[in-house]
Amino acid sequence: MPSNTITGIGSALVDVLINETDEFLHKLNKEKGGMTYVTSAEQQDIISASSQIPVIVPGGAACNTILGVGNLGGTARFIGARGEDEYGDIFEDKVWECQVEPVLSYFDTPTGKVLSIVTPDAQRSMFTDLGASSLLDPADVTSQMFSDTTIALVEGYLLFNRELMMAAVKAAKAAGALVALDLASFEVVNASQDILPDLVKEYVDILIANEDEAKAYTGESDETAALEKLSVNVTYAVLKVGSRGSYIWHNNTVTRIEPVKGNAPVDTTGAGDLWAAGFLYGIANGLSIEKSGRLGSMCGYEVCQVMGAQIPEQVWEKIRATIEEQTPSK
Known part of the structure; x- marks a missing residue:
C-alpha cells in the first residue's frame, strides 16, 4: 500500500502571544498582519512594554500544520532544528504528544521564538527571532528524510533561506513526494519575487495562499483572476479568503469551500496553518477536494477559538469524529 505520510520542514x-491594542502595534511602526524578523532582545523589549501576561505555546508555520495532521490521526513527520534549552524541550515534547515523528537537529543556540501581538480584531502581527531554527544545514537535508512521504510541506518562510529551500524541495522531489508550498506571508512573497515563479514551476504541486499573499504573488485583487494565476504550473491551487471561505483549483475545476459559521475569532494565529492541516490530510488520505476543503475549514475555524495554534484535545476528538460522519466513503 502507498504511504500517506505528510512530512513538513520548517522553523x-x-x-x-500577547493581547494588545491597535495603538500599541502602531507605536511599534508595525504593519498589521505581517511578520518581521527581530532579535531576542527586541522581542523582550516589546514584551516589557506590554502590561499583558504572555501565553507560551509551540509554533512555527509548517510545524503547526504537521501537528494538526498528527492530531487528525494522520501519519506525520517534522524536520527542523531546536536549541538545547527548556523551550526546545517544550517544543519536542509537544511534537511527540501529537503523534508526530520529530527529525530534529540540536544546537547550543537558543530555540527560536515568535512574539505575536494579537489585536482586538483577532489579527496577529509577528516578531520573529529564528534562533536555532535557522541553523539547519542544507547539506543535511536528504531524500531519506522524506522517505514514504506522499506530501512534503515546505514552509514559505524558508524562502528567506534559499539554500535550505532548494535543498528541501529537491530532496522531497527525489523521494517522490508531492511538494506543497504555503506562501506564509505577503512580506515573504514580496521579498522573493525573483525566485518564486521558477521555484513553483519546477518543484511545487500544491500552492496555498491567502488573499494578501495571492495579491503579492499574482498582482491580482480579483479572486477569480488571482486563483487563475495561482493555478499556473501546479496540480492544486488554494486561495483562502478568510471569513468568506476558500477556493480550490484542481483539474481546471474550481471548488468553493464555505466557511464554518459560529463564534467570532479569539485569535487568528495558526488559522491558515490548521486549514492546511485539514486539507493536506484529506488529499493524502484520498478524500475528495470538497471533503478535504471542508475539513480544512473546520480546523481553521476551531483554532481561531483559542489563543495560539494548539486546538484542545476535546475539540480534536470532535473533529476526528466528523471525519467519519462527513466522509463515510473515500
Whole structure:
C-alpha cells in the first residue's frame, strides 16, 4: 500500500502571544498582519512594554500544520532544528504528544521564538527571532528524510533561506513526494519575487495562499483572476479568503469551500496553518477536494477559538469524529 505520510520542514519555534491594542502595534511602526524578523532582545523589549501576561505555546508555520495532521490521526513527520534549552524541550515534547515523528537537529543556540501581538480584531502581527531554527544545514537535508512521504510541506518562510529551500524541495522531489508550498506571508512573497515563479514551476504541486499573499504573488485583487494565476504550473491551487471561505483549483475545476459559521475569532494565529492541516490530510488520505476543503475549514475555524495554534484535545476528538460522519466513503 502507498504511504500517506505528510512530512513538513520548517522553523521549530515557540509562540509567545500577547493581547494588545491597535495603538500599541502602531507605536511599534508595525504593519498589521505581517511578520518581521527581530532579535531576542527586541522581542523582550516589546514584551516589557506590554502590561499583558504572555501565553507560551509551540509554533512555527509548517510545524503547526504537521501537528494538526498528527492530531487528525494522520501519519506525520517534522524536520527542523531546536536549541538545547527548556523551550526546545517544550517544543519536542509537544511534537511527540501529537503523534508526530520529530527529525530534529540540536544546537547550543537558543530555540527560536515568535512574539505575536494579537489585536482586538483577532489579527496577529509577528516578531520573529529564528534562533536555532535557522541553523539547519542544507547539506543535511536528504531524500531519506522524506522517505514514504506522499506530501512534503515546505514552509514559505524558508524562502528567506534559499539554500535550505532548494535543498528541501529537491530532496522531497527525489523521494517522490508531492511538494506543497504555503506562501506564509505577503512580506515573504514580496521579498522573493525573483525566485518564486521558477521555484513553483519546477518543484511545487500544491500552492496555498491567502488573499494578501495571492495579491503579492499574482498582482491580482480579483479572486477569480488571482486563483487563475495561482493555478499556473501546479496540480492544486488554494486561495483562502478568510471569513468568506476558500477556493480550490484542481483539474481546471474550481471548488468553493464555505466557511464554518459560529463564534467570532479569539485569535487568528495558526488559522491558515490548521486549514492546511485539514486539507493536506484529506488529499493524502484520498478524500475528495470538497471533503478535504471542508475539513480544512473546520480546523481553521476551531483554532481561531483559542489563543495560539494548539486546538484542545476535546475539540480534536470532535473533529476526528466528523471525519467519519462527513466522509463515510473515500
